[in-house]
Amino acid sequence: MTTPILPFASPGRVVARSYAATDEVRYAAYEVSLRGAKIVAQQVVPATERAVWLAALRAADVRVGGMYGGNSFVWLCDDRGYVIWRGEDGGLVTGQRAELADVVGVRTFIGDDYVERGVLLDLRDGGTRPLVQETDLAASVDPSYTANEFMMSDAKWCLYCARDLARWLGVPLHDDAFGTSPGDLQDGP
Amino acid sequence: MSDEAPHLLRLTRLLEQRQAPVLPVLSAVTVSGTSAVYLAISTRTRRVDLLIPFHPDALAAVAPQIPTPAIPARAMLRISIDGDRLGAALQIAGAPTARAAVDELAEPGMRDMWFAIVDAMPALGQGVINGRTRFLTDERSAIAVSYPGRDPDAEAHLVAGLDALAAQLGLSEPQRTLWKALHASFGSQTGVAITTQCTPAGLAPYLGCLYAATAWDQAVTLTTMIVDTAAARAVAADLGTLAGTLEADELRGIEVVFGAEPLPDVVVWVVLRPA
Numbered sequence: 001m002t003t004p005i006l007p008f009a010s011p012g013r014v015v016a017r018s019y020a021a022t023d024e025v026r027y028a029a030y031e032v033s034l035r036g037a038k039i040v041a042q043q044v045v046p047a048t049e050r051a052v053w054l055a056a057l058r059a060a061d062v063r064v065g066g067m068y069g070g071n072s073f074v075w076l077c078d079d080r081g082y083v084i085w086r087g088e089d090g091g092l093v094t095g096q097r098a099e100l101a102d103v104v105g106v107r108t109f110i111g112d113d114y115v116e117r118g119v120l121l122d123l124r125d126g127g128t129r130p131l132v133q134e135t136d137l138a139a140s141v142d143p144s145y146t147a148n149e150f151m152m153s154d155a156k157w158c159l160y161c162a163r164d165l166a167r168w169l170g171v172p173l174h175d176d177a178f179g180t181s182p183g184d185l186q187d188g189p
Numbered sequence: 190m191s192d193e194a195p196h197l198l199r200l201t202r203l204l205e206q207r208q209a210p211v212l213p214v215l216s217a218v219t220v221s222g223t224s225a226v227y228l229a230i231s232t233r234t235r236r237v238d239l240l241i242p243f244h245p246d247a248l249a250a251v252a253p254q255i256p257t258p259a260i261p262a263r264a265m266l267r268i269s270i271d272g273d274r275l276g277a278a279l280q281i282a283g284a285p286t287a288r289a290a291v292d293e294l295a296e297p298g299m300r301d302m303w304f305a306i307v308d309a310m311p312a313l314g315q316g317v318i319n320g321r322t323r324f325l326t327d328e329r330s331a332i333a334v335s336y337p338g339r340d341p342d343a344e345a346h347l348v349a350g351l352d353a354l355a356a357q358l359g360l361s362e363p364q365r366t367l368w369k370a371l372h373a374s375f376g377s378q379t380g381v382a383i384t385t386q387c388t389p390a391g392l393a394p395y396l397g398c399l400y401a402a403t404a405w406d407q408a409v410t411l412t413t414m415i416v417d418t419a420a421a422r423a424v425a426a427d428l429g430t431l432a433g434t435l436e437a438d439e440l441r442g443i444e445v446v447f448g449a450e451p452l453p454d455v456v457v458w459v460v461l462r463p464a
Contacts, residue, residue, distance in 0.1 A: 113319060115263060115282050137265050138225045140282030140320055141240050143382060143401040143442030143458060 005053065008043065009060040014076060017189040019160040020069030025050050028067060030074055030085070034092065037074040037085035054189070064189045066164055068157035073134070075161045076189075077168035084132050084161065093132050097169065106131075106166035108158045108177035114139035114150045117177055119162045132161070151178060164188060196223040196462045202434045203228070207235045209270045214239065217247035217268060218461075226461035229444065230431060232412060232424050233454040239268040240280060248325075252277040255325050267322060276326040284318040284332070287311075294323055294330035296389045303332075303387045306354065310334040310383065313350035314343050319382055328389050333399070335382035344377035351383060358385065359394040360447055367453070368398070371411055371445050375400045399444040399458070405432055408443050411455050428457070435459055 008015050008029045014037065018026040025045045030037040045053050057064060065076025065083075072087030083094040105122030118133025136155065139145045159178050163185055166173040173182055197215060200223075204211045218226060221241040229238040241247060243266045245257045251268050252275065261281050269276035284290035287308040291300050310316055314336045322331040339347060348369060355365050375381070384397035405428055413421040432438075442458035 113283055113317075135263060136225075137242070137263060137282055138227070138460075140263070141227055141265060141280065142460070143380065143399050144403055144440075146380075146401075 005056045005060065005062075008041065009057055009062050013040070014063050014065060014074065015057055016065045016067040016074050016076070018067055018069060019186050020154065020156070022186070032074075032083075032085055032092075036088040036090050036092070037072075038088045066160050066189050068160055069154040071134075071154035071157040073132070073157045073161060075164060077164055082165060082168065086132070086134075100169055103169055103171060105172045105174055106162045106169065107174040108162045109133075110150070110155075110177040114145060114147075117150075117155050118158050119165065122171075122174070131165075132158075134158075160185065193219070193223050196226075199435055200226075200228075200461060203230075203237065203431070204270070206430070206434065207237055207270070208272060209235070209237060210273055210275060213250045213275060214268060214270060216250035217241065217244075217266070220244045220247045220250065221266070223462045227441065228435070228459045228461060229456050230459065231454050231456050232408065232427065233452075234271070236269070236271045238270070240265050241268065242266070243279070248277055251275045252326055258323075258325065269326075276324065278322050278324040278326075280320060280322045282320055284321050287318060287332075290318060290321050290332050291387075294321060294332065295387045299387050299389065299391060303385070303392060306357065306385060306392070307332050307334070310350075310354070310385075313354075314339055314347035316383075329386050329393060331384050331386045331395075331397075333382045333384040333397070335380065337380050338378035341377060348372065354383075354385075355396050355447070358392055358396055360396060361451070364447055364451065364453070367415065368396070368445070368447060371414060371453070372398065374410065374414065375402055375407075375443075394447075394449055396447040397444055398446075399442050402443045403439040403441065405440060405457075408440065408455055408457050411443065411445065415452055415455070424455075431457070431459075435461070437463065 014030045014032045015027050025047055027043050027045060028039050029041040031040050063076050063078055067074045075084040081096040083092055085092045102124045103121045104124050107120040107122055109120050110117045116133055116135050119131045121129045121131050123129060159175055163173050201211055204214055218241055221244045225242055227240040243260055243264045247266055263282040265280045267278040267280045288304060291304040291307055295303050311334055316334040316336045319335040320333045352365055380401040382399040386393035386395040408428055409425045412424045437459045440457050441460050444456040446454045446456055
Protein backbone atom coordinates (compact mmCIF):
# COMPACT_ATOMS: atom_id res chain seq x y z
CA MET A 1 0.00 0.00 0.00
CA THR A 2 1.37 3.40 -0.94
CA THR A 3 -1.45 5.73 0.10
CA PRO A 4 -0.75 6.91 3.67
CA ILE A 5 -3.56 6.68 6.19
CA LEU A 6 -2.34 9.66 8.22
CA PRO A 7 -3.87 12.17 8.90
CA PHE A 8 -6.95 10.07 8.36
CA ALA A 9 -6.13 7.76 11.27
CA SER A 10 -5.75 10.45 13.92
CA PRO A 11 -7.76 9.87 17.12
CA GLY A 12 -11.27 11.32 17.09
CA ARG A 13 -11.52 11.47 13.34
CA VAL A 14 -14.10 9.94 11.05
CA VAL A 15 -13.50 9.12 7.41
CA ALA A 16 -16.26 9.39 4.81
CA ARG A 17 -16.39 8.34 1.18
CA SER A 18 -17.72 10.95 -1.23
CA TYR A 19 -20.41 9.18 -3.21
CA ALA A 20 -20.53 12.14 -5.60
CA ALA A 21 -17.12 11.23 -7.02
CA THR A 22 -17.82 8.81 -9.85
CA ASP A 23 -14.49 8.72 -11.71
CA GLU A 24 -12.28 8.31 -8.64
CA VAL A 25 -12.49 6.99 -5.09
CA ARG A 26 -12.35 10.02 -2.81
CA TYR A 27 -12.41 10.14 0.97
CA ALA A 28 -12.56 13.02 3.44
CA ALA A 29 -11.46 13.08 7.06
CA TYR A 30 -13.52 14.91 9.65
CA GLU A 31 -13.01 16.06 13.19
CA VAL A 32 -16.31 15.20 14.83
CA SER A 33 -18.01 16.26 18.03
CA LEU A 34 -21.51 16.75 19.39
CA ARG A 35 -21.55 20.09 17.54
CA GLY A 36 -20.93 18.64 14.10
CA ALA A 37 -18.31 17.39 11.66
CA LYS A 38 -15.54 19.59 10.30
CA ILE A 39 -13.65 18.47 7.21
CA VAL A 40 -9.88 18.47 7.75
CA ALA A 41 -8.40 16.51 4.83
CA GLN A 42 -9.28 14.86 1.55
CA GLN A 43 -7.62 11.98 -0.24
CA VAL A 44 -8.04 10.19 -3.54
CA VAL A 45 -7.27 6.50 -3.10
CA PRO A 46 -6.37 4.29 -6.07
CA ALA A 47 -9.11 1.72 -6.58
CA THR A 48 -6.59 -1.07 -6.35
CA GLU A 49 -5.55 0.08 -2.86
CA ARG A 50 -8.97 0.86 -1.48
CA ALA A 51 -9.62 -2.41 0.39
CA VAL A 52 -6.21 -2.42 2.05
CA TRP A 53 -6.46 1.29 2.87
CA LEU A 54 -9.86 0.85 4.53
CA ALA A 55 -8.63 -2.18 6.45
CA ALA A 56 -5.73 -0.12 7.78
CA LEU A 57 -8.09 2.61 8.89
CA ARG A 58 -10.39 0.15 10.63
CA ALA A 59 -7.42 -1.49 12.29
CA ALA A 60 -6.56 1.95 13.64
CA ASP A 61 -10.11 2.14 15.08
CA VAL A 62 -11.24 4.80 12.61
CA ARG A 63 -14.96 4.75 11.77
CA VAL A 64 -15.80 4.96 8.07
CA GLY A 65 -19.00 6.30 6.54
CA GLY A 66 -20.27 8.44 3.68
CA MET A 67 -20.86 12.00 2.46
CA TYR A 68 -21.89 13.54 -0.85
CA GLY A 69 -19.92 16.20 -2.68
CA GLY A 70 -20.22 19.66 -1.16
CA ASN A 71 -23.17 18.73 1.02
CA SER A 72 -22.56 19.08 4.75
CA PHE A 73 -24.11 15.82 5.96
CA VAL A 74 -21.75 13.03 7.09
CA TRP A 75 -23.00 9.65 8.26
CA LEU A 76 -21.85 6.22 9.30
CA CYS A 77 -23.42 2.95 10.44
CA ASP A 78 -21.33 0.28 12.13
CA ASP A 79 -21.29 -2.06 15.09
CA ARG A 80 -21.23 0.95 17.43
CA GLY A 81 -24.49 2.34 16.03
CA TYR A 82 -25.35 5.04 13.54
CA VAL A 83 -24.43 8.72 13.55
CA ILE A 84 -25.46 11.47 11.14
CA TRP A 85 -23.65 14.79 11.52
CA ARG A 86 -25.05 17.95 9.99
CA GLY A 87 -22.22 20.27 8.99
CA GLU A 88 -19.81 21.90 11.41
CA ASP A 89 -22.43 23.28 13.80
CA GLY A 90 -25.65 21.44 13.03
CA GLY A 91 -25.28 18.75 15.69
CA LEU A 92 -25.97 15.08 15.11
CA VAL A 93 -28.54 12.33 15.15
CA THR A 94 -27.37 9.07 16.66
CA GLY A 95 -28.67 5.76 17.95
CA GLN A 96 -28.22 2.03 18.28
CA ARG A 97 -29.55 -0.73 16.05
CA ALA A 98 -31.85 -1.93 18.87
CA GLU A 99 -33.60 1.43 18.89
CA LEU A 100 -34.60 0.86 15.28
CA ALA A 101 -36.10 -2.61 15.83
CA ASP A 102 -39.51 -1.39 14.61
CA VAL A 103 -38.08 -0.11 11.31
CA VAL A 104 -39.11 -2.15 8.28
CA GLY A 105 -37.77 0.14 5.54
CA VAL A 106 -35.82 3.32 4.86
CA ARG A 107 -37.23 5.92 2.48
CA THR A 108 -36.01 9.11 0.82
CA PHE A 109 -38.47 11.97 0.41
CA ILE A 110 -38.73 15.28 -1.40
CA GLY A 111 -41.26 18.09 -0.87
CA ASP A 112 -43.50 19.30 -3.70
CA ASP A 113 -41.40 22.42 -4.21
CA TYR A 114 -38.03 20.62 -3.79
CA VAL A 115 -37.25 22.65 -0.65
CA GLU A 116 -37.31 19.85 1.93
CA ARG A 117 -35.60 16.52 1.34
CA GLY A 118 -34.35 13.81 3.64
CA VAL A 119 -34.72 10.33 5.09
CA LEU A 120 -37.80 8.69 6.62
CA LEU A 121 -38.07 5.40 8.49
CA ASP A 122 -40.95 3.04 7.63
CA LEU A 123 -42.32 1.53 10.82
CA ARG A 124 -43.84 -1.87 11.47
CA ASP A 125 -47.21 -0.28 12.39
CA GLY A 126 -47.49 1.33 8.96
CA GLY A 127 -46.39 4.79 10.02
CA THR A 128 -43.24 6.70 9.20
CA ARG A 129 -40.76 8.59 11.33
CA PRO A 130 -38.54 11.39 10.03
CA LEU A 131 -34.88 10.69 10.68
CA VAL A 132 -33.09 13.64 9.14
CA GLN A 133 -33.84 16.34 6.57
CA GLU A 134 -32.44 19.49 5.03
CA THR A 135 -34.14 22.61 3.74
CA ASP A 136 -32.73 24.18 0.58
CA LEU A 137 -34.49 27.50 0.04
CA ALA A 138 -32.61 28.07 -3.20
CA ALA A 139 -35.11 25.65 -4.70
CA SER A 140 -37.91 28.10 -3.96
CA VAL A 141 -36.27 31.37 -4.96
CA ASP A 142 -34.49 30.16 -8.09
CA PRO A 143 -36.88 30.47 -11.05
CA SER A 144 -34.87 27.95 -13.05
CA TYR A 145 -34.76 25.28 -10.35
CA THR A 146 -36.48 22.22 -11.77
CA ALA A 147 -36.53 18.49 -11.25
CA ASN A 148 -33.38 18.35 -13.35
CA GLU A 149 -31.56 20.77 -11.01
CA PHE A 150 -32.64 18.65 -8.09
CA MET A 151 -31.43 15.44 -9.70
CA MET A 152 -28.03 16.99 -10.39
CA SER A 153 -27.63 18.55 -6.96
CA ASP A 154 -25.88 17.44 -3.80
CA ALA A 155 -29.31 16.45 -2.46
CA LYS A 156 -28.34 12.87 -3.27
CA TRP A 157 -26.75 12.77 0.16
CA CYS A 158 -30.16 11.60 1.41
CA LEU A 159 -30.24 8.73 -1.08
CA TYR A 160 -26.83 7.38 -0.08
CA CYS A 161 -27.50 8.00 3.61
CA ALA A 162 -30.78 6.07 3.34
CA ARG A 163 -29.07 3.29 1.34
CA ASP A 164 -26.28 2.86 3.88
CA LEU A 165 -28.77 2.83 6.74
CA ALA A 166 -31.12 0.35 4.98
CA ARG A 167 -28.21 -1.95 4.21
CA TRP A 168 -27.01 -1.76 7.81
CA LEU A 169 -30.49 -2.55 9.16
CA GLY A 170 -31.15 -5.23 6.55
CA VAL A 171 -34.39 -3.60 5.37
CA PRO A 172 -35.50 -2.37 1.90
CA LEU A 173 -34.62 1.06 0.52
CA HIS A 174 -37.45 3.03 -1.12
CA ASP A 175 -36.13 5.97 -3.14
CA ASP A 176 -39.15 8.26 -3.51
CA ALA A 177 -36.96 11.32 -4.11
CA PHE A 178 -34.83 10.22 -7.07
CA GLY A 179 -36.50 7.02 -8.22
CA THR A 180 -33.29 5.02 -8.46
CA SER A 181 -32.92 1.35 -7.70
CA PRO A 182 -30.16 0.08 -5.41
CA GLY A 183 -28.28 -1.38 -8.36
CA ASP A 184 -27.80 2.10 -9.80
CA LEU A 185 -25.79 3.27 -6.80
CA GLN A 186 -22.12 3.14 -6.03
CA ASP A 187 -21.12 0.48 -3.56
CA GLY A 188 -20.62 1.21 0.14
CA PRO A 189 -17.90 3.13 1.89
CA MET B 190 -7.47 33.17 0.31
CA SER B 191 -10.67 31.50 1.59
CA ASP B 192 -13.01 29.88 -0.91
CA GLU B 193 -15.50 32.67 -0.16
CA ALA B 194 -13.09 35.42 -1.22
CA PRO B 195 -13.51 35.28 -5.03
CA HIS B 196 -17.28 35.48 -4.67
CA LEU B 197 -17.13 38.36 -2.21
CA LEU B 198 -14.73 40.12 -4.57
CA ARG B 199 -17.16 39.83 -7.48
CA LEU B 200 -19.97 41.11 -5.29
CA THR B 201 -17.81 44.04 -4.19
CA ARG B 202 -17.12 44.99 -7.80
CA LEU B 203 -20.83 44.90 -8.60
CA LEU B 204 -21.70 47.06 -5.60
CA GLU B 205 -18.99 49.56 -6.51
CA GLN B 206 -20.27 49.77 -10.08
CA ARG B 207 -23.72 50.49 -8.71
CA GLN B 208 -22.36 53.05 -6.20
CA ALA B 209 -23.92 51.04 -3.41
CA PRO B 210 -22.77 50.85 0.21
CA VAL B 211 -20.27 48.00 0.15
CA LEU B 212 -19.40 47.38 3.79
CA PRO B 213 -22.84 46.64 5.29
CA VAL B 214 -23.79 44.38 2.40
CA LEU B 215 -20.50 42.51 2.51
CA SER B 216 -20.88 42.11 6.27
CA ALA B 217 -24.31 40.58 5.77
CA VAL B 218 -23.14 38.17 3.08
CA THR B 219 -20.05 37.23 5.06
CA VAL B 220 -22.25 36.26 8.00
CA SER B 221 -24.65 34.22 5.87
CA GLY B 222 -22.04 32.72 3.53
CA THR B 223 -21.91 32.80 -0.25
CA SER B 224 -23.24 29.30 -0.90
CA ALA B 225 -26.81 30.44 -1.68
CA VAL B 226 -26.78 34.11 -2.71
CA TYR B 227 -29.11 35.28 -5.46
CA LEU B 228 -28.85 38.72 -7.08
CA ALA B 229 -31.74 40.48 -8.81
CA ILE B 230 -30.21 43.32 -10.80
CA SER B 231 -32.20 46.08 -12.45
CA THR B 232 -31.26 47.07 -16.00
CA ARG B 233 -33.06 50.40 -15.72
CA THR B 234 -31.86 51.66 -12.35
CA ARG B 235 -28.95 51.07 -9.95
CA ARG B 236 -31.13 48.82 -7.82
CA VAL B 237 -29.86 45.41 -6.74
CA ASP B 238 -31.67 42.95 -4.49
CA LEU B 239 -29.82 40.14 -2.72
CA LEU B 240 -31.43 37.00 -1.37
CA ILE B 241 -29.34 35.31 1.30
CA PRO B 242 -29.95 32.75 4.04
CA PHE B 243 -31.48 34.56 7.01
CA HIS B 244 -29.19 35.39 9.93
CA PRO B 245 -29.98 37.99 12.62
CA ASP B 246 -26.50 39.51 12.29
CA ALA B 247 -26.99 39.89 8.54
CA LEU B 248 -30.20 41.83 9.15
CA ALA B 249 -28.43 43.95 11.75
CA ALA B 250 -25.68 44.77 9.26
CA VAL B 251 -28.05 46.27 6.70
CA ALA B 252 -30.93 47.49 8.87
CA PRO B 253 -29.64 48.05 12.42
CA GLN B 254 -32.78 50.03 13.28
CA ILE B 255 -34.98 46.96 12.79
CA PRO B 256 -35.34 44.63 15.80
CA THR B 257 -34.96 41.00 14.83
CA PRO B 258 -38.45 39.77 13.96
CA ALA B 259 -39.87 36.36 14.67
CA ILE B 260 -38.47 34.28 11.85
CA PRO B 261 -40.88 31.93 10.17
CA ALA B 262 -39.65 28.62 8.83
CA ARG B 263 -38.30 28.71 5.27
CA ALA B 264 -37.34 32.41 5.42
CA MET B 265 -34.52 34.12 3.55
CA LEU B 266 -33.32 37.69 3.98
CA ARG B 267 -33.90 39.98 1.02
CA ILE B 268 -31.64 43.02 0.96
CA SER B 269 -32.69 45.86 -1.35
CA ILE B 270 -29.95 48.24 -2.42
CA ASP B 271 -31.01 51.35 -4.29
CA GLY B 272 -28.14 53.80 -4.52
CA ASP B 273 -27.11 54.50 -0.95
CA ARG B 274 -30.43 53.27 0.48
CA LEU B 275 -30.66 49.82 2.04
CA GLY B 276 -33.86 47.92 2.76
CA ALA B 277 -34.63 44.52 4.19
CA ALA B 278 -37.41 41.96 3.87
CA LEU B 279 -38.20 38.40 4.83
CA GLN B 280 -38.83 36.24 1.79
CA ILE B 281 -40.60 33.06 2.79
CA ALA B 282 -40.95 30.01 0.59
CA GLY B 283 -44.45 28.75 -0.11
CA ALA B 284 -47.64 29.45 1.84
CA PRO B 285 -50.16 27.11 3.45
CA THR B 286 -53.16 28.86 1.85
CA ALA B 287 -53.95 32.15 0.11
CA ARG B 288 -56.00 33.19 3.13
CA ALA B 289 -53.17 32.47 5.55
CA ALA B 290 -50.68 34.38 3.39
CA VAL B 291 -52.87 37.46 3.03
CA ASP B 292 -53.86 37.50 6.70
CA GLU B 293 -50.21 37.23 7.69
CA LEU B 294 -49.05 40.07 5.45
CA ALA B 295 -51.79 42.65 4.86
CA GLU B 296 -53.48 45.25 7.03
CA PRO B 297 -56.95 44.05 8.13
CA GLY B 298 -58.74 46.55 5.88
CA MET B 299 -56.88 45.35 2.78
CA ARG B 300 -57.06 41.61 3.29
CA ASP B 301 -60.30 40.76 1.52
CA MET B 302 -59.40 42.78 -1.57
CA TRP B 303 -55.95 41.15 -1.90
CA PHE B 304 -57.30 37.71 -1.01
CA ALA B 305 -59.79 37.87 -3.89
CA ILE B 306 -56.89 38.33 -6.28
CA VAL B 307 -54.41 35.90 -4.76
CA ASP B 308 -57.00 33.19 -4.27
CA ALA B 309 -58.07 33.37 -7.92
CA MET B 310 -54.58 33.38 -9.40
CA PRO B 311 -53.66 29.66 -9.15
CA ALA B 312 -56.73 28.69 -11.20
CA LEU B 313 -55.40 30.70 -14.14
CA GLY B 314 -53.05 27.83 -14.90
CA GLN B 315 -51.98 25.17 -12.38
CA GLY B 316 -50.44 27.90 -10.23
CA VAL B 317 -49.18 27.54 -6.69
CA ILE B 318 -48.24 30.19 -4.16
CA ASN B 319 -44.48 29.78 -4.16
CA GLY B 320 -43.48 32.62 -1.88
CA ARG B 321 -44.39 35.65 0.14
CA THR B 322 -42.38 38.69 1.16
CA ARG B 323 -42.70 40.76 4.30
CA PHE B 324 -40.82 44.03 3.90
CA LEU B 325 -39.26 45.17 7.15
CA THR B 326 -38.18 48.66 6.12
CA ASP B 327 -41.11 49.51 3.89
CA GLU B 328 -44.88 49.29 4.34
CA ARG B 329 -45.72 46.72 1.73
CA SER B 330 -45.89 42.98 1.22
CA ALA B 331 -45.77 40.66 -1.77
CA ILE B 332 -47.13 37.26 -2.75
CA ALA B 333 -45.88 35.28 -5.75
CA VAL B 334 -47.80 32.60 -7.64
CA SER B 335 -45.79 30.38 -9.97
CA TYR B 336 -46.98 28.62 -13.12
CA PRO B 337 -45.23 25.76 -14.92
CA GLY B 338 -44.86 25.54 -18.70
CA ARG B 339 -48.19 25.47 -20.54
CA ASP B 340 -49.81 24.08 -23.69
CA PRO B 341 -51.33 26.66 -26.08
CA ASP B 342 -54.86 26.46 -24.64
CA ALA B 343 -53.62 26.84 -21.10
CA GLU B 344 -51.39 29.71 -22.22
CA ALA B 345 -54.33 31.59 -23.72
CA HIS B 346 -56.27 31.13 -20.49
CA LEU B 347 -53.33 32.36 -18.41
CA VAL B 348 -52.69 35.41 -20.60
CA ALA B 349 -56.34 36.44 -20.52
CA GLY B 350 -56.46 36.04 -16.76
CA LEU B 351 -53.24 37.95 -16.13
CA ASP B 352 -54.32 40.71 -18.50
CA ALA B 353 -57.49 41.16 -16.46
CA LEU B 354 -55.41 41.09 -13.28
CA ALA B 355 -53.09 43.76 -14.68
CA ALA B 356 -56.07 45.98 -15.47
CA GLN B 357 -57.36 45.46 -11.94
CA LEU B 358 -53.98 46.53 -10.57
CA GLY B 359 -54.09 49.75 -12.57
CA LEU B 360 -51.75 48.98 -15.48
CA SER B 361 -52.61 51.08 -18.51
CA GLU B 362 -53.67 49.60 -21.83
CA PRO B 363 -50.28 50.35 -23.49
CA GLN B 364 -48.56 48.67 -20.53
CA ARG B 365 -50.77 45.61 -20.86
CA THR B 366 -50.18 45.43 -24.62
CA LEU B 367 -46.44 45.59 -24.00
CA TRP B 368 -46.66 42.96 -21.26
CA LYS B 369 -48.42 40.56 -23.62
CA ALA B 370 -45.71 41.01 -26.25
CA LEU B 371 -42.90 40.54 -23.71
CA HIS B 372 -44.63 37.50 -22.19
CA ALA B 373 -45.10 35.91 -25.62
CA SER B 374 -41.39 36.28 -26.39
CA PHE B 375 -40.54 33.72 -23.69
CA GLY B 376 -42.74 31.02 -25.19
CA SER B 377 -45.45 29.16 -23.32
CA GLN B 378 -43.12 26.43 -22.09
CA THR B 379 -41.25 28.86 -19.86
CA GLY B 380 -42.33 28.79 -16.22
CA VAL B 381 -43.28 32.14 -14.73
CA ALA B 382 -43.96 33.50 -11.24
CA ILE B 383 -46.34 36.45 -10.92
CA THR B 384 -45.98 38.79 -7.95
CA THR B 385 -48.54 41.26 -6.63
CA GLN B 386 -47.97 43.72 -3.82
CA CYS B 387 -50.20 45.29 -1.18
CA THR B 388 -49.63 48.39 0.95
CA PRO B 389 -51.64 49.85 3.84
CA ALA B 390 -53.25 52.13 1.23
CA GLY B 391 -54.36 49.30 -1.03
CA LEU B 392 -53.11 47.15 -3.88
CA ALA B 393 -49.90 48.49 -5.37
CA PRO B 394 -49.75 49.25 -9.10
CA TYR B 395 -47.14 46.50 -9.37
CA LEU B 396 -46.89 43.36 -11.44
CA GLY B 397 -43.69 41.32 -11.33
CA CYS B 398 -43.31 38.52 -13.89
CA LEU B 399 -40.27 36.33 -13.20
CA TYR B 400 -39.47 33.92 -16.02
CA ALA B 401 -37.31 30.81 -15.80
CA ALA B 402 -35.07 32.05 -18.62
CA THR B 403 -31.31 31.68 -18.52
CA ALA B 404 -29.91 33.46 -21.62
CA TRP B 405 -28.38 36.91 -21.29
CA ASP B 406 -29.40 37.50 -24.92
CA GLN B 407 -33.03 37.19 -23.96
CA ALA B 408 -32.69 40.12 -21.55
CA VAL B 409 -31.21 42.18 -24.39
CA THR B 410 -34.05 41.14 -26.72
CA LEU B 411 -36.62 42.20 -24.16
CA THR B 412 -34.96 45.57 -23.76
CA THR B 413 -35.12 46.20 -27.50
CA MET B 414 -38.88 45.65 -27.25
CA ILE B 415 -39.19 48.28 -24.52
CA VAL B 416 -36.84 51.18 -25.32
CA ASP B 417 -35.36 52.77 -28.45
CA THR B 418 -32.31 51.38 -30.21
CA ALA B 419 -29.77 53.70 -28.60
CA ALA B 420 -31.05 52.99 -25.10
CA ALA B 421 -31.20 49.25 -25.82
CA ARG B 422 -27.56 49.30 -26.98
CA ALA B 423 -26.55 50.98 -23.73
CA VAL B 424 -28.38 48.34 -21.72
CA ALA B 425 -26.78 45.58 -23.78
CA ALA B 426 -23.34 47.03 -23.03
CA ASP B 427 -24.19 47.23 -19.33
CA LEU B 428 -25.33 43.61 -19.34
CA GLY B 429 -22.06 42.60 -20.97
CA THR B 430 -20.15 44.39 -18.21
CA LEU B 431 -22.36 42.76 -15.62
CA ALA B 432 -21.83 39.26 -17.02
CA GLY B 433 -18.07 39.88 -16.94
CA THR B 434 -18.10 41.28 -13.42
CA LEU B 435 -20.07 38.35 -12.05
CA GLU B 436 -18.34 35.79 -14.31
CA ALA B 437 -21.80 34.36 -14.92
CA ASP B 438 -22.33 32.38 -18.12
CA GLU B 439 -26.05 32.24 -17.61
CA LEU B 440 -28.91 33.78 -15.69
CA ARG B 441 -31.24 32.02 -13.30
CA GLY B 442 -34.22 34.14 -14.35
CA ILE B 443 -35.46 37.32 -16.03
CA GLU B 444 -38.10 39.44 -14.35
CA VAL B 445 -40.25 42.05 -16.06
CA VAL B 446 -41.55 44.50 -13.47
CA PHE B 447 -44.40 46.88 -14.20
CA GLY B 448 -44.98 49.67 -11.70
CA ALA B 449 -45.89 53.31 -11.54
CA GLU B 450 -43.51 54.19 -14.41
CA PRO B 451 -44.92 53.82 -17.93
CA LEU B 452 -42.16 51.42 -19.01
CA PRO B 453 -41.26 48.23 -17.17
CA ASP B 454 -37.92 47.34 -15.67
CA VAL B 455 -36.06 44.22 -16.79
CA VAL B 456 -34.38 42.56 -13.82
CA VAL B 457 -31.81 39.81 -14.32
CA TRP B 458 -31.43 37.10 -11.67
CA VAL B 459 -27.96 35.67 -11.15
CA VAL B 460 -26.52 33.29 -8.59
CA LEU B 461 -23.35 34.64 -7.01
CA ARG B 462 -21.67 31.26 -6.70
CA PRO B 463 -22.59 28.92 -9.53
CA ALA B 464 -22.60 25.22 -8.64
